[in-house]
Amino acid sequence: MNLLDRLFSKEIQRRTGAHAITIYIESENAKKRSRSRGKKALTSASASTKKTTTIVTTKKLQGSFLRRLDTRFPWLKLFAVLIFGIIVVLDLCDLTISHTSDESNRIKIAPMAKHVRVTERVLNGKKLVALTFDDGPSELTTPRLLDILKSKDAPATFFMLGSMTRTYPDLAKRIEKEGHIAASHTMYHQNLIRIPAAAMQDDINEAKSVYSNILGHDPTLVRPPYGNYNDAVRSAINLPIILWSVDTLDWKSQNVDSIIATTKNQIHDGAVILMHDIYPTTVDAVPALIDTLRQDGYEFVTIPELTNIRGSNLTPGTIYYNFRP
């Protein structure tokens, strides 16, 4: 090593650590190999020329190492791609939504619901309520409601009419895609206890087939219009029937302050809150309603989440008003 070499080595070592020495030695060895083959070696190398040599040597070393690896283990690349694929698939299929330690609070929901950021809802120790919206989906009001629910990380249960679902299939799909539950409010909103048995059965069956065609599955929960039922309705529906314990009277008042006050007067742990997503005033009330209930220690869940947490085994034809602890 001449003086320039030593100075260069020290400078590289100072800047990049011991690795530079390895590179330097490798470049020296390359020079020796070159000399032994009778080629004329460099006799006076400036620091800048040396620098170029080390960079080239490093690149050569990396290239040959990867080439050797690839030749010896040709299956290695395929294996890496396979592992990456498995990780991506597992991530997409992550169904667990709760980060609480309480096992009873761990729930399964649809994979697509991940982006609702439901993991941010800490349910442990919270009073739970289910927002339910009837009579939609409506092109005029439901998209804005869905935007609000998404921004508030609040899932809801939609008792949709078959007729509206058929008119706005994309909205019905969006409801499910964003982590909410799409349930049935029958086909044409008829008063089921006032129509002939055959007409009642037709209405229920038609709604079922609309849901099946558009959403790819039958509804699992039903709310008969006006909350009206008798034994014939219960047996014709043959699914759990979800009514409500908090009536916001949103359809009647169509007033934000009144909707919030009426809800706060009746609210309780395990409540099922009745609203209608076809009224602009109802949608207007939702952000403040969510905020005020959260301030009072409530958190929002879908009906299936609520029944799961409260250990309620829903049975077909049975009427449910709420799911108190």
Ligand SMILES: [Zn+2]
């Ligand atoms: Zn209704």
